[in-house]
Amino acid sequence: MNREVNERAAGGLSRRAIIAAGALAAAAPRPGRAQQRPIRVGVLGDQSGLYRELGGPTAVLSARMAVEDFGGSVLGRKIEVVDADHQNKPDIASAIAREWFDRQDVTAVADLTNSAVALAVQQLARERGKITLLTGPATTKLTNEECSPTGFHWVFDTYSQAAGTAKSVLAEGGKTWFLLVADYAFGQQMAADVRNLVTANGGQIVGEIKHPLSIGDFSSFLVQAQASKAQVIGLCNGGDDTTNAVKQAAEFGILRGGQKLTGFVVTITIVHALGLETAQGLVFRESFYWDLDDATRAWSKRFWARAGRAPGMVQAGTYSSVMHYLKGVQAAGTDDGPTVAAAMRAMPVDDFFAKGTIRPDGRLLHDFFLVEVKAPSESTGPWDYYKIRRRIPAEEAAQPLSLSRCALVKT
Numbered sequence: 001m002n003r004e005v006n007e008r009a010a011g012g013l014s015r016r017a018i019i020a021a022g023a024l025a026a027a028a029p030r031p032g033r034a035q036q037r038p039i040r041v042g043v044l045g046d047q048s049g050l051y052r053e054l055g056g057p058t059a060v061l062s063a064r065m066a067v068e069d070f071g072g073s074v075l076g077r078k079i080e081v082v083d084a085d086h087q088n089k090p091d092i093a094s095a096i097a098r099e100w101f102d103r104q105d106v107t108a109v110a111d112l113t114n115s116a117v118a119l120a121v122q123q124l125a126r127e128r129g130k131i132t133l134l135t136g137p138a139t140t141k142l143t144n145e146e147c148s149p150t151g152f153h154w155v156f157d158t159y160s161q162a163a164g165t166a167k168s169v170l171a172e173g174g175k176t177w178f179l180l181v182a183d184y185a186f187g188q189q190m191a192a193d194v195r196n197l198v199t200a201n202g203g204q205i206v207g208e209i210k211h212p213l214s215i216g217d218f219s220s221f222l223v224q225a226q227a228s229k230a231q232v233i234g235l236c237n238g239g240d241d242t243t244n245a246v247k248q249a250a251e252f253g254i255l256r257g258g259q260k261l262t263g264f265v266v267t268i269t270i271v272h273a274l275g276l277e278t279a280q281g282l283v284f285r286e287s288f289y290w291d292l293d294d295a296t297r298a299w300s301k302r303f304w305a306r307a308g309r310a311p312g313m314v315q316a317g318t319y320s321s322v323m324h325y326l327k328g329v330q331a332a333g334t335d336d337g338p339t340v341a342a343a344m345r346a347m348p349v350d351d352f353f354a355k356g357t358i359r360p361d362g363r364l365l366h367d368f369f370l371v372e373v374k375a376p377s378e379s380t381g382p383w384d385y386y387k388i389r390r391r392i393p394a395e396e397a398a399q400p401l402s403l404s405r406c407a408l409v410k411t
Helices: 003-010 015-027 056-070 090-103 115-128 158-171 185-200 219-227 239-251 268-274 294-307 313-332 337-346
Strands: 039-045 077-085 106-111 131-134 151-153 176-182 204-211 232-236 260-263 283-286 355-358 368-373 386-392
Touching: 039 056, 039 090, 039 313, 056 077, 056 106, 056 294, 056 313, 090 106, 090 115, 106 313, 106 337, 115 131, 115 151, 115 185, 131 313, 131 337, 158 185, 158 260, 158 283, 158 368, 176 185, 176 219, 185 204, 185 232, 204 219, 219 232, 219 239, 232 239, 239 260, 239 268, 260 283, 283 386, 294 313, 313 337
Parallel strands: 039 077, 039 106, 106 131, 131 151, 176 204, 176 232, 232 260
Antiparallel strands: 283 368, 368 386
16 A cells, blocks of 8 residues: 555554554564465265265264374474265265365365265366375276376275175175166166176176165065065165165065175174174175274274274275375475375375275275174174174285276376
8 A cells, every 4th residue: 555545544643653553564474474274184975864874974083083193283284174064966065175175275085975976076186186085985987987196095996895795695606686776876886897797707687776876765676676586686885775775675585585685885884773683694895894903993992982883994994094195295295286196106005994005096905804794692792793704805806907997007
């Protein structure tokens, strides 16, 4: 402001007073100079719908635990966690992520349970040079056609869940299959992976039906599956949809009739909701079990004390991915997304969740487990639900890189 403007604004203050006020203003600390902006990590998940227990508020807790354990700051800057509910709607998720990236300086987004949401947000993050820590979604498109130089698929995907489970069931004589498929990106990709694996290993898909996301009544779909006489009914869905389908299949007497029921994304919270009486005998792949060893038990005890429940793979994976991201920021000396992503790929992951490496397509290679749900008589306490049938090596659990359709993979 020039002198005349200053004098008018000051309402008759003396020239000396104006000069003094200007000097004080110049000396006052400016935002961003006296204190650098924080490093912000966003946790964008389903806080209120069918995947609330898979990720939801407890995934936010896991991210906060990672920040606390890292020390609360990096590069001399405070670390903050923000969170939001995407409501399983890609347009809402994209609007939140855009606000975070453009106005709130969020540098990385974790969770993103729901494949359609994850695909939309990863595209936006790629354009903005931001990091995606994909701990909840499953579609392999995230590391194939839609792979990103700043995207990391951390916990599981449709290949990891379909491959081991389908092969195990086929080996036990389940040759004919009927698929119940959630009608969106995740369910469709899961069904495609199951079809490929079943037919490639001598099995047959005798029927398939799609159902809307987050429905309560599976009776009409289960009647068709039962009438198909397929030896195996495969559930290409997740969250509450899987829980409801298994419960209603038990009510229909499907298992008593000799058909097997196989879920491809069964989690410990689904088993908890079903109860051991209903869930006993289910066999599936898991990427984490709280009672696996001393390291998983130690972290899970801390989580349990704050959440009032045992953690599942998304909670453990969110902690692991956020911790690795912060290590990447520290190693890179910046929060620039592409630079941090390069640092993250260069470092091995070594924590209670996983010991592995990150491939060029962004897939974290780590071991999985084939688990079987215990009978009630075998459980010795709360959340004591799994028997570990075998450890599945990382290379067997992930889609071979030779089959990749990711532009970042050199063939």
